[in-house]
Amino acid sequence: MDKMPAWADAILVPLISILLAAILSALVILAIGEDPIEAVKLMVTGALGSSYGWGFTLYYATNFLFTGLAFAVASHAGLFNIGSEGQAMIGGLGVAIICLFIPWTHWALALPAAILGAAALGALWAQIPGWLQAKRGSHIVITTIMFNFIAAAVLNYVLVNILRPEGSMDPATAKFPEGAHLPTLHEILAPIGINFSKAAPANVSLFVALLACVGVWVLIWRTKLGYEIRALGHSESASRYAGIPPTKIVVIAMLISGGLAGCMAINNVMGEAERLVLTATEGAGFIGIAVALMGRNHPVGIFFAAILFGFLYQGGAELALWTSIPRELILVIQALVILFTGALDNMVRMPLERVFLALRRRDAS
């Protein structure tokens, strides 16, 4: 019998974890002589108090949606893909190539092509560790970490030696042409009379990410492939018995995972920077792991977790801007959230389970 109701598992556990992380963060802020209540206020107004703030929160959330979904798909197959960072970098390369070398006339044409380019290169980058895992048994955690470094080096090389416009001292590509410009939320919402901040980077990619959420949900819980992916994730031995080819499923799951991670590039490269820079991913690949863990590898959970981390990112940036709380402290807060929602999950879960068991026993007697 399940120890506690599903809603408690899905909502109560992460909520309490976040609360604990918040309390601890407050203590840290107190310790450096700042006012935690003031800090929270600033974070909330900064991230959610204006369409400008929301624009950034949603922009970050879009990144985390892609990388969170990427991690979740691999995770369902029992694979710990921590290479989203590298896959997103290489995905960025795909976007840059598509946007720079094809003279697009309209974003509606450029976007699908860019998605394909980003997904293809991201998938390729995830594919190599996936294949090594499936065929050679090389541990995917090790190889994907390595591939993050290799991706950074490849990106560096390509930007410096190949894609850098002549005369530029900046290791970045030229600005993408106008035809590849993705509409921002401001541009999308203006025609229907909503005045969304012009300066915020949130763009049409958000909707692609939301579609990806739906897609992943269908894939995992409604398709035969998803059934096989989950089966392999639960038990390789049983999968062999059932005639599910583990090698093939590992390869496919990593393709999908890498493709999703690569797609992040349509948001940060095509939608925001409109050129490819060295530091485009900014650690979003790693945040994706926390997002997926917190969201229980379910698209709905990932959606809320991505918003939360978007909020932390944007609110944190505001905090660093307007107070003397150093930027590093924002990292501490994010780390605490990850620690509590991801690593220390059982610390909250087990006492909670006991509470529910005790409640049930009292009901029974």
Next chain:
Amino acid sequence: MTPPAIELKGISKAFGPVQANKNISIRVAPSTIHGIVGENGAGKSTLMSILYGFYAADSGEVWINGTQTAIPDSQAAISAGIGMVFQHFKLVENFTVLENIILGAEEGSLLRPSLAKARKVLADLAHEYELNVDPDAKIEEIGVGMQQRVEILKALYRQADILILDEPTGVLTPAEADQLFRILARLRDEGKTIILITHKLREIMEITDEVSVMRRGEMVATVKTAETSPEQLAELMVGRKVLLRVDKAPAKPGNDVLHVQDLRVIDGLGVERLRGVSLSVKAGEILGLAGVAGNGQSELLEVLGGVCPATGALSVNGTALPLSGPGADGRARRAAGVAHVPEDRQRDGLIMDYTAWENMIFGYHGDQGRIMKNAAIETSCQASMDRFDVRPPNARLAAKNFSGGNQQKIVLAREIERNPDVLLIGQPTRGVDIGAIEFIHKQIIALRDAGKAILLVSVELDEIMALSDRIAVMFDGQIMGERLPGETDETELGLMMAGISEGREVAHG
């Protein structure tokens, strides 16, 4: 009158909403062998875990030799003179016998004095109880029967007067089991008290002086073994009359359906697990494959089920099937009419986190389109669960939440309802309670009578004897020979299982 060696008074223990032990009282007289029987989940293991200090009872008292004793942990149990031999041995594989014996009972920081002492004690014990083992052999080099002796010696070395054995014969050949019983009788005669937990009624009848029966967490009866019968014990265990014998008409075998020639499997370590196995099963018959676990039966089932590659030849209904490469997987086998109930249903047969309905198509999910028809699967699963009397009949419950017997019924329902030509079935009733055993046996017989070829692998010789129309015995990756159930007995099969056939011993490979 001497006080009982162990007396439990009103022991209760609950795990969450599950009441594992309800107000259990039992008296075990000194120098006796006391059996405890009960179905899986009846609470036997919980009770013994309380006695050995793994769990604290919610209420109740433990009295040892007439004094009330608190047993908060296993250390306390050991000092109270209780020793436990677990079903799964707790030995360090690459340590010697001697090193295992002193493990946790070392004296001082240097090993040598402890080892020397243990060697002497061991020699005394060997002399006293005829418990001979080579003290310098490594555990991984000696057989399971010997390993079990080491476990018993470990307890005796810690001066146990009360020995608890949990399902001790599960891994033994009949001959090894007889040997164990002789040792136990000897220990009893020397004044030790022994508690034997088992589900094999035959063993209870053979060796115990008294027997206690548990059902659903309660102690339903304690009787003198001499004054009871297997039928009565089974009835007490289940709570209703149980048919211990399998009712079946003589087989009407048809054509060869499953045909296997010279199967060979070499495992990852380079050991040849199957060494040229040939057999055939006809339509409408059950071929029982007897043998001690680990002699190649598991590999044979896996090869036939498409789980593991092999060399040799396999045909079903006259059509040759590949044994390696593409087309040699479980999916292809199922398509060829071979259904497979694996030996370990929790590891292989089910995804424990999947719901019943998800499991009901496991392996047959290839029939689905890209998008699965979840609602339809659930409906048909519900019907199958009703037909196979799966309890609770809830298709949305995860497999891990069903009891062992009901998990097995889910697997059987899945494999049998596809109307296969060949059914491979491994350990059909392992960890299944008596009531469900009867049902499962009936289903297997019914499938045979429907003209299917059935290959049955079981480590329970009784089950092989009861169900099979022909019996083949496996030893060391080979078929030792075939017998008809009416023309053989356990002694002969037991010898064959130990590799001795018609006076000659097969060389180890």
